[in-house]
Amino acid sequence: MPRPFRIIDRRNLILLLGLLLSAGFFATTLFGYFVSKEAIRSAIIGQDLPLTSSNIYSEIQKDLVRPVLISSTMAHDTFLRDWVLRGENEVDEMARYLAEVRVRHKAFASFFVSEKSGIYYTADGVLKHVAENEPRDDWYYRVRAMRDDYEINVDPDLANRDALTIFINYRVFDFADNYIGATGIGLTVDSVRRLIRDYQTRFKRTIYFTDGSGRVVIHGGDGAAPELRNRPGLAAQLERILKERTGFYQFVDNGDNHILNVNYLPELKWYLFVEQNEDVALAGVRRTLYINLAISLAVTLVVTFLCYLTLGHYQSRIEAMASTDKLTGLLNRHAFGILIDKLLAANRRNPQPLTFLLADIDHFKEINDRHGHRTGDEVLAAVAGLLRSTLRQADFAVRWGGEEFLLVLPGCSGEEGRLIAEKLRQAIEQSQPVATDPAIRTTLSFGVSEYVAGETPEQAIGRADEALYAIKQTGRNGVALKLAESAN
Numbered sequence: 086m087p088r089p090f091r092i093i094d095r096r097n098l099i100l101l102l103g104l105l106l107s108a109g110f111f112a113t114t115l116f117g118y119f120v121s122k123e124a125i126r127s128a129i130i131g132q133d134l135p136l137t138s139s140n141i142y143s144e145i146q147k148d149l150v151r152p153v154l155i156s157s158t159m160a161h162d163t164f165l166r167d168w169v170l171r172g173e174n175e176v177d178e179m180a181r182y183l184a185e186v187r188v189r190h191k192a193f194a195s196f197f198v199s200e201k202s203g204i205y206y207t208a209d210g211v212l213k214h215v216a217e218n219e220p221r222d223d224w225y226y227r228v229r230a231m232r233d234d235y236e237i238n239v240d241p242d243l244a245n246r247d248a249l250t251i252f253i254n255y256r257v258f259d260f261a262d263n264y265i266g267a268t269g270i271g272l273t274v275d276s277v278r279r280l281i282r283d284y285q286t287r288f289k290r291t292i293y294f295t296d297g298s299g300r301v302v303i304h305g306g307d308g309a310a311p312e313l314r315n316r317p318g319l320a321a322q323l324e325r326i327l328k329e330r331t332g333f334y335q336f337v338d339n340g341d342n343h344i345l346n347v348n349y350l351p352e353l354k355w356y357l358f359v360e361q362n363e364d365v366a367l368a369g370v371r372r373t374l375y376i377n378l379a380i381s382l383a384v385t386l387v388v389t390f391l392c393y394l395t396l397g398h399y400q401s402r403i404e405a406m407a408s409t410d411k412l413t414g415l416l417n418r419h420a421f422g423i424l425i426d427k428l429l430a431a432n433r434r435n436p437q438p439l440t441f442l443l444a445d446i447d448h449f450k451e452i453n454d455r456h457g458h459r460t461g462d463e464v465l466a467a468v469a470g471l472l473r474s475t476l477r478q479a480d481f482a483v484r485w486g487g488e489e490f491l492l493v494l495p496g497c498s499g500e501e502g503r504l505i506a507e508k509l510r511q512a513i514e515q516s517q518p519v520a521t522d523p524a525i526r527t528t529l530s531f532g533v534s535e536y537v538a539g540e541t542p543e544q545a546i547g548r549a550d551e552a553l554y555a556i557k558q559t560g561r562n563g564v565a566l567k568l569a570e571s572a573n
């Protein structure tokens with residue numbers, strides 16, 4: 086039997102639901118992402134970088150500030166200054182002094198270079214004479230000429246993979262403030278470098294120290310020190326950074342945004358740079374964003390699919406309820422109105438015969454009266470079932486009135502309809518509509534009419550009704566065909 090109508094457009098509803106769900110998920114996921122992104126960003130600026138900076142600061146203070154103090158003590162030591170002023174006679178005394186400093190402070194070297202004699206003293210005695218034309222002695226002449234009290238010299242030659250070798254070169258003056266040489270210790274500072282490497286690998290941060298000119302002096306990577314001026318984003322701000330000494334900066338390097346925390350270490354006259362590649366730091370939240378989006382998409386698909394199935398189920402039920410007579414399962418008159426309009430429209434495009442069979446149960450009132458309404462209902466349902474079971478795909482049966490049924494047979498002439506009605510009549514006559522009481526029998530009277538193009542369905546059905554009335558008048562349990570006047 087054809088379906089008369091659709092109550093709601095399920096596809097549009099599902100589309101709307103899917104759109105609403107995905108828009109909701111998308112908005113909340115994106116909102117969450119931006120909130121986390123901002124939280125991470127402010128954590129980087131407010132906590133992570135300053136904390137890293139101060140941890141490294143305190144570590145380097147342990148590692149380097151103490152040696153500066155040791156070297157300062159050596160430079161102000163009266164023994165050392167007296168020994169020079171006395172004429173540098175007993176080399177053993179100086180060697181013993183330097184050896185004691187080296188051992189006590191666990192340095193790998195302690196030294197004194199005399200301005201007067203040009204001799205380089207170590208814990209083992211005289212090492213050599215420094216000479217202005219010797220590149221390896223450049224440091225001495227630099228120290229002699231500088232204004233500051235000391236310098237920290239990172240020695241690239243002696244630096245090995247993990248241990249960083251530095252010298253504290255402290256200027257020495259006699260009691261009348263005349264420059265008399267340079268002293269200090271050399272030591273390895275592997276703990277600072279280890280710390281830098283640890284921070285770099287754990288937090289994907291880049292950490293390095295620069296001197297006042299912006300030259301990198303300690304860094305956590307292998308190989309040569311990176312040249313900051315080769316990074317355009319950073320180079321553009323370098324002068325300002327060195328001038329301001331402390332602060333937060335941002336720059337773009339290789340397309341990635343970097344957040345930079347800079348701190349000046351006055352004891353060393355160095356700058357501590359702690360850099361965080363923001364895109365690397367956000368990789369985690371970005372991954373979460375993609376996972377959340379994928380989950381949202383999957384949930385949206387599953388929910389809309391389940392809704393599609395559920396809606397389909399209820400839609401079919403509602404449509405069936407709206408178009409079907411509950412007792413007999415046949416179409417109601419409302420559904421007939423819709424179907425017949427569609428059928429006649431199709432008929433106009435593609436003309437074919439159409440026949441109506443109007444059937445009425447004979448003496449149905451008696452069945453009700455004698456056996457009760459419930460049995461009457463049973464008879465109605467059984468007759469309807471039998472009528473429906475004989476229909477072809479394109480036919481449809483309607484409960485036309487209380488005990489009256491209308492069969493619509495497209496592609497069927499009036500004469501063919503009459504034969505079908507006759508067959509049905511016989512089948513009903515022989516049936517036992519009430520299973521619990523085989524004695525109850527019933528018969529049907531049929532009025533048959535063939536639709537004539539141009540007339541209304543009511544006119545054709547009216548003829549079938551007249552034919553039915555005629556049969557009812559002549560004894561019932563029969564079939565009568567009434568054709569239109571023009572067809573006779």
Ligand SMILES: Nc1nc2c(ncn2[C@@H]2O[C@H](COP(=O)(O)OP(=O)(O)OP(=O)(O)O)[C@@H](O)[C@H]2O)c(=O)[nH]1
Nearest residue numbers: 445446447448449450451453458459461462487488
């Ligand atoms: N049990 C039951 N009875 C119904 C239903 N609808 C209508 N009827 C009854 O069907 C009976 C129809 O009676 P009538 O119109 O006099 O027709 P009839 O007794 O079949 O006699 P003829 O049609 O002249 O053969 C009425 O008593 C209605 O109350 C229904 O859904 N269930």
